[in-house]
Structure formats: C-alpha cells, structure tokens
Amino acid sequence: MNLDALTSTTGEWLRGTGPESDIVISTRIRLARNLASFPFTHRATPQQRAEIESLLRDRITRLDLPHPLRYVSVAALAPLDRQLLVERQLISRELANGEGPRGVAFDDREAVSIMVNEEDQLRLQVMRSGLALEQAWHEIDHLDDLLEAKVCYAWHEQYGYLTACPTNVGTGLRASVMLHLPAIGLTRQFEKVLRSLQKINLVVRGLYGEGSRASGDFFQVSNQITLGRSETTVLSELQGVVSKILSYERNARAALMAEKRMELQDRVSRALGALQHATMMTSDETMELLSSVRLGINLGLLDDISMDAVNELFVQTQPSHLQKLVGGPLDGEERNAARARYLRTRLRHTA
Amino acid sequence: MRKCNRCHKQATLHITEILGEDQFEEHHLCEQCAHEYLYESPMGKKSPSPATTDDDEETAELNTRECPHCGLRLIDFRKSTRLGCPHDYEVFAEELNPLLENLHGETRHCGKTPRRLPQARQQQSELARLRRQLQSAVLQEAYEEAARIRDQIRQLEGL
Ligand SMILES: [Zn+2]
Ligand SMILES: [Zn+2]
Numbered sequence: 001m002n003l004d005a006l007t008s009t010t011g012e013w014l015r016g017t018g019p020e021s022d023i024v025i026s027t028r029i030r031l032a033r034n035l036a037s038f039p040f041t042h043r044a045t046p047q048q049r050a051e052i053e054s055l056l057r058d059r060i061t062r063l064d065l066p067h068p069l070r071y072v073s074v075a076a077l078a079p080l081d082r083q084l085l086v087e088r089q090l091i092s093r094e095l096a097n098g099e100g101p102r103g104v105a106f107d108d109r110e111a112v113s114i115m116v117n118e119e120d121q122l123r124l125q126v127m128r129s130g131l132a133l134e135q136a137w138h139e140i141d142h143l144d145d146l147l148e149a150k151v152c153y154a155w156h157e158q159y160g161y162l163t164a165c166p167t168n169v170g171t172g173l174r175a176s177v178m179l180h181l182p183a184i185g186l187t188r189q190f191e192k193v194l195r196s197l198q199k200i201n202l203v204v205r206g207l208y209g210e211g212s213r214a215s216g217d218f219f220q221v222s223n224q225i226t227l228g229r230s231e232t233t234v235l236s237e238l239q240g241v242v243s244k245i246l247s248y249e250r251n252a253r254a255a256l257m258a259e260k261r262m263e264l265q266d267r268v269s270r271a272l273g274a275l276q277h278a279t280m281m282t283s284d285e286t287m288e289l290l291s292s293v294r295l296g297i298n299l300g301l302l303d304d305i306s307m308d309a310v311n312e313l314f315v316q317t318q319p320s321h322l323q324k325l326v327g328g329p330l331d332g333e334e335r336n337a338a339r340a341r342y343l344r345t346r347l348r349h350t351a
Numbered sequence: 352m353r354k355c356n357r358c359h360k361q362a363t364l365h366i367t368e369i370l371g372e373d374q375f376e377e378h379h380l381c382e383q384c385a386h387e388y389l390y391e392s393p394m395g396k397k398s399p400s401p402a403t404t405d406d407d408e409e410t411a412e413l414n415t416r417e418c419p420h421c422g423l424r425l426i427d428f429r430k431s432t433r434l435g436c437p438h439d440y441e442v443f444a445e446e447l448n449p450l451l452e453n454l455h456g457e458t459r460h461c462g463k464t465p466r467r468l469p470q471a472r473q474q475q476s477e478l479a480r481l482r483r484q485l486q487s488a489v490l491q492e493a494y495e496e497a498a499r500i501r502d503q504i505r506q507l508e509g510l
Contacts, residue, residue, distance in 0.1 A: 036437060037478040037508060039421040043435040055508060119433070141463070148465050152474055152508065154437035159451075160460025162437045166451055169440070171462045228457020 003072075003081045007324040010315050011088060011110030011127060016307040018130020022298045023249050024242070025178040025218070025311070026127055028089070029136045031144055032163045032172035033122040034154040040164035041117050046100055049117055053101040056116045059150040060105045065143075067107035069114065074102045080329075083320035089127065091115055112143065119164050120172070122147070131242060133175060133235045141231075160227065170227030175235055177242050178220050182295040183252035184245075185217040193219075193245050217291050221245070257299060268296030272305070276347045280333070281340040286317045305347070313346060355381035387432055418442045478507055 013026045038044055038052055057071050074082060074095055082096040091104045095118045102117035115123040124147070126140040154162040160170040168174070184193060221242060223234045256264050271292035275281075294310050296302035315321055317339050323330050326338045354361065360381035417424045423435030425446060434440070440447060451458045481504050488497040 034437060035508075036475045037482060037504070039436040040434060042431070042433055043421050043423065144463075145466060149467070152478065153465055155465050155475075156437070156440055156460075158459055159440050160462065160464075162440055164433045166432075166434070166447060167454055169451070170455065170460045173462075225455045225457075227451055227455035228459055228461050229455075230462035233461075 003077075003084055004324055006084065006088065007316070007321050010312050011090075013089075013111060013127035013129045014311045014315060015129045016311040018128060018132055020246060021130040021307075023180055023246055024131040025180055026129055027132045027136050028125060028127050028176045028178070029133070029140050030123055030125040030174050030176075031140055032120040032161065032168045032174075033124065033144070033147070034120050034162060034164070035122075036152045036154045038121070041119060041121055042164065050101045052121055053103060053116055056122065056151070057103065057105075059147065060114055060116070062150070063143075063146050065107070065112075065146070067109055067112065069105035069107050069112065071105040072103055074098075074104055075100065080320050080323060084324065087315060087318040087321055092118060092123070094118060095123075112139070114143075114147075120168070131177060131239075131246075133177070133239055136175075137231065137235055167224070168226050171229075171231050171234070173226055173231050173234060174222055175238050176220050176222035177238065178218060179242070179245060179249075180218055180291065180294060181245070181249050182217040182291050183256055184249050186256060187252045189248060189252060192248055218287075253295075253299060264296075264299070265301050268292050268299075268301050272296070272302060272347070275343050277344065278340050280336045281317075281343060282336055283317065283319070283339070286339060286343070287314070290314055290317075309346065313343065316346075317343065355379065355384050357381075357384040360384075474507060478504060481507070 013028075016025075018024070018027075034040060035052065035055075038048055041049065041052075044052065060069060061071050063069065072085075074085070074091065077085075082091070085091045085104065086093055086096050088110060090106050090110060090113045092115065095102055095104065095115050098118070100117065102115075104113055104115050106113040111127050113125045113127075115125070124140055124143055126136045126143070128136045156162055161172040163169045163172055181193070221238070223238055225234065229237075271289040275286075275289050275293065290310055290313055293302065293305065294307070297305060297307055297310065316325060319330075319335065322335065322339055322342060325342060330338050356379050358381060360383070415424050415426065418435055418439050419442070420438040421435035423439055425443060428434060428439070428443070434443075448458050481500055485497055485500040485504065488494075488500060
C-alpha cells in the first residue's frame, strides 16, 4: 500500500472553508463501538483479533457509501506511513503504536475514517472543515446505522453502547472542535475561556497533540460526558461553549486592531518574513509563525497568500510529511533545515 | 518535545484543570497517563469507592472475583482501567456504578439506541449460548462438534 500520494494534498477538512473558518479549523465527531460476541480488543487473543479484523474489514468495505472507503492494514504499514496517517488525523497514536491485526478505512476526501481494533473494535470518525457539529453528526449517525445493519454491537439496556473504558460508555460519542485563538493568547485572556469550559467538563489540548499552550494557539475543545446525556444535548452544549469562545476571540481581535494595529502588522509581517527566509525552523516555531500569518490573513493584514496554503503547511511541516516530501529519513538539524527549505519554496511566490 | 509528567513518554495531552477562581493546574501527559488521569481524578476527590473501606480480606476477595466470560478480575481493571468484555458491565455492575456516577454524573444511558434492537438482543443471547457450548465442546475435546458450533457462530455474526 503506497501512501505517498497523500502528502501533496490535505484532507477536505483542512480546506479552511466552512462556517466560522476564521477561527474554527475543524469539527470532528467519533463514535466508539464494539461487537457483542468478542472480548474487547486488549483482552482478545491474537486469533480473535484477526477474526474481528477480517469480519469488520469485510463489512466496512461492503458499505454502500457515496464516497467509498478503502481499507489499509495498519499492521502492514511501515512506521513512517503510520505516522503519516496520525499527522493527517486519520488514525490515533494509539492505533499507530499498537500491535496485532488492526487497520483503518477512509475515503478520498479524508472526511470519514473507521479504525478497527483500536481500544474499541470500531472507532468511527467524521471530520468537517469549520464549525459543523450538526452536519458531522448526521453523517456519522447514518454511517453508524449502515454498519449496525451488518454487525451486532455490544449494547446494554442501562449503559447504552458498551466500550472498553467506562469513560466512553453510553453514546460512545466524542465531539471535538479545533479552534485557532491567537488574539485570546496575545491579550492573555485565556482564563476567560477556561471559565466557560468549567461548567460542562471540556478538555483543552494543543493541535496535533504536540507542543504546549504556547505553540500556535490551537485548542481542541471536546465533551467528556458520554453517559446520561443524549448526543443532541452534548452537541448543543458544545456548540454553546464554542460560540462563547468565538465571541471572546472576535472581541480580542477587534480590540487588537483598534488599539495595536501597527504592532500587530509588524508581528504578522515578521512572521511571514521569517517563514520565507529562515534556514532552520523547528516544528514549534513553525506553528507559532504560521499561527501569526493565519491571523494576519484573517484580519486583512497580509494579501498575496492564501489561507489554503497556510492550512496545508500546518500538516506538511510535520515530521513524516516533511520526510516524504523531501525524500529520505531526516532527524534533528537536518529536519529543521529541510523544513525551512520547504517553507521557503512554498512561500516564495508570495513575497 | 515535552515529557509526560508521570512517565517518560512524549506528552500528547495538555489538560488544564480548574481548581477555583483564577486558579488552574496544567498537566502534560501521554495518551495512556491522561486516560488514567481522567478516569481516576473524579474518584480521588469524591467519596472513596466501597472496596477501599472494606477490610483487606474482603478487598482481596473482591479484587480476585473474575468475569466468567473473559476472565478479567477487578484488580486487572483497576490497573489497566479497561474492561475485558461487554459482560463486565453486568458482572461488575456494583463496583462500576459509583465510578460511572463520578465520571458522568449518571448511570443510565440516554440517546441513540440500535435500530434493530429486539432482533439484536435475541441474536446476542443466541451468540452467547453458542459460545458457551463451544467452550465446553473444546474442553471435552469434541472437536467436530466445536467446528460445527463455530460455523453456526460465524453464520450468525455474518447475518
Ligand atoms: Zn505517561
Ligand atoms: Zn468479561
């Protein structure tokens, strides 16, 4: 299975379009499901895992979908290819680093992915560009119905959909919204966001799960509760919190433009300049600079550079994409030099 | 690269927990430790689970009780925070309910239900029956019988 063709493009969810796309990068919903008649993945024997995989692979590839899914055996992939799928958010780190028979099915848009033999035997995922919780829910709900007609899910009258970990039992639903909040970061109002999250148990994490708070101002907000609250309730609570955060970020952006426009212009222009001319570039620095450039485009402070290109670069400057794009294994300084070279080439025409 | 606060793997989750007005705590954890953290933190703060208040002998007995279907013991679950099979939710219901209450604030599902529920339930109990038969056939070394049952199971799973 050759995945190299993937590197030159990105999934549709990174197009930078969709509702509220000046702040919301993407919306993702996943459902955890298991089969009624097998132990959970970590407790299944190697033979049972192989049986589960072949059963699910067969059912998944026979689903009647407008965008057909192709199945990739993750066990058969080279480590670099597994990492590539992690960077594209098609599989989790846990699946990439796991063992035994396991795989993923995804469509050409990379909008749908189904992991097999992750912590749960089935992890369905739908990705959308921008804020699109309702749309993503309809798509995954339908996908779940189609699969459920072909397999027998582990289900319990009281506990709902049964999962390997009690943190996911019930709906098995985790909805996440990836936000770009540079102005909140610059104006140090992050505790406002945290306070709005407090009431409904949301988790904040960095983009790609790498780097810390400081790296690029990307945050993922997702629900924690899966038992006792319906899918629609959870999604509307999340929508409510996200709307609040959006207004904080918009107010902060407006305040910066009103009071510190020159400073901001300098910041975003310098960021673009560094990306276009530097000869060494770490992953964290790239994230921070791209974050500033993204803000600059959204505020009309930078022309000549498209949001698409910037969004693409977030993924393509990740280690395994970079390695695929420039060829050959890279580490340390070599990688930072290659990253800078790649950024220079991609951003050259826009100077 | 930032290391996990609890072990030496790469930290991939950055969780900010709010302790009170203007006071919060950051945790940088790997996927696995974060999982444990999310699972254990509500428990640690609220009332201790019944098992820890019992005397040692009872605790030991409780911890070694095992699921007849997958062999998971409560102590295994405490270590890995993963259940072994779908039956465990019933087998360990008494121990799980306080945990679920702490994690979710509820112990009863609300939301989507499988569409073919009655049919599925019937099929589920039929599958469970066949699996038990299979197990005893294997124990009795009745391999032809076992093969026949296995075919039946496959057919049922394949609908
Ligand atoms: Zn750890
Ligand atoms: Zn069990």
